[in-house]
Amino acid sequence: MDNLKTNFGKRKVSTKLKTKLVQDVFTNVASNYDLMNDIMSFGSHRLWKKELIDLMNVQEDENIIDVGSGTGDLINLILKLKKNNNIYAVDLNSEMLKYSEKRHKNKNVTFVRANAEKLPFNNSSIDKYIISFCLRNVTDIQDALKESYRILKPGGVFYCLEFSSPESSLIKNLYNQYKKNIIPWIGSKVAKNKEAYKYLEESIDQFPSQKKLVLLLNKIGFMNSNYLNIFNGIVSIHIAYKI
Template sequence: MSDERTTAASGMETAFGFRSVGEGEKQGLVNEVFHRVAGRYDLMNDLMSGGLHRLWKDGMVSWLNPPRRPGFKALDVAGGTGDIAFRIVEASKGNAHVTVLDINGSMLGVGRERGAKKGIAANLTFVEANAEDLPFADNTFDAYTIAFGIRNVPHIDVALAEAYRVLRPGGRFMCLEFSDVDMPLLDKVYDQWSFHVIPRIGQAVTGDRESYRYLVESIRKFPNQRNFATMIEVAGFGRVSWRDYSGGIAALHSGWKI
């Protein structure tokens, strides 16, 4: 068991939080977590982040700046409940079409219901598939987004290669993920909140402490901002950059298929 961050592609494929698991075991364990938490996923995001995740997601879509013209096609990966997809459709004034892909059918079910209630079902397609093996042709999408999902993918380098493949030349990759806090005092407060409070909130709200213990531990294993940026570059993307949110609690990475 190790709470040290991984530095590159290797390491995450066998890390289930701080616990090491066998090659091929992680995906099934992650799936079980999200089947359990799907019904309360959005509520827990609010409670865990104090609502900040909404501002971070708004910032992501603002930086993406989808055009207000027909024809823009985005792929939102690990986006089951629809938070990013809905924002893209709304920012485009109803012109964008977003394919929401998730490996977890329970999460997609929540997203379908929410999209229908918002009256934007025609702008959305929901696909149950694996980020490491996207069921789309090369050069299909104008944008690939993933928010708080890539750390749960066993082979992140494979997922990044797939993102590059399905983007059109000139397409944009954007990833919002919890990252490495680099502010004195905030890092200590954040650790206390993460390891002692969040699992208790998970127990109180969902009856499931262990799933939230995994989610907190997975954040600490994920590569820091610079190392993840390097992975994006290795996948072929150019003009790679990132923005820190809330002192590095989250980071938004951007890259282009040039």
């Protein structure tokens, strides 16, 4: 029997099963993913993503990887910059990638089906690494961070946009109620999948706090790791440098 090593939401499962269960979630929600994001965040996820891209200060010809790229919102924003970047849209889920491929018929975008924990990219080959609302779903976060470090060039930058921990206890309480009651309800009505959105709440609760993620990044070897809170820390952007 597999060892029970990790969490899928509140359930203890083997690492292999977790990867499969997470992928089942995304296969099931792929067709409603964009609509659900707009409804659940009242459209704010667009602002958060725009803020991330602005922070990245993308330069001409940079190699950029978007891991857990999903339906490709960030790819869209990068293409709009018209900086002739080589963009790699990586995701483990072929359903999610399919939506992105339909959306982006651009010669500068390469679609790659791969796990964040084992990326088919050469050492020191990428200028900017992005992982947006994906790290929380990865079975072994440390392995994914090590891979990001390995493929970044010296001077390369890591960016993670993810749900995090609000600073104010009032906002935390309101947000907890929203996550626990409203999100699964919207999931059941719109995506007809309450369980997937229950998993969303549980995975957010289990994700390391802003400060813990900084420690993890430093442990891997990143320098000047820091974060920026958005909406009081409901969401945060971590930035770290490979020197």
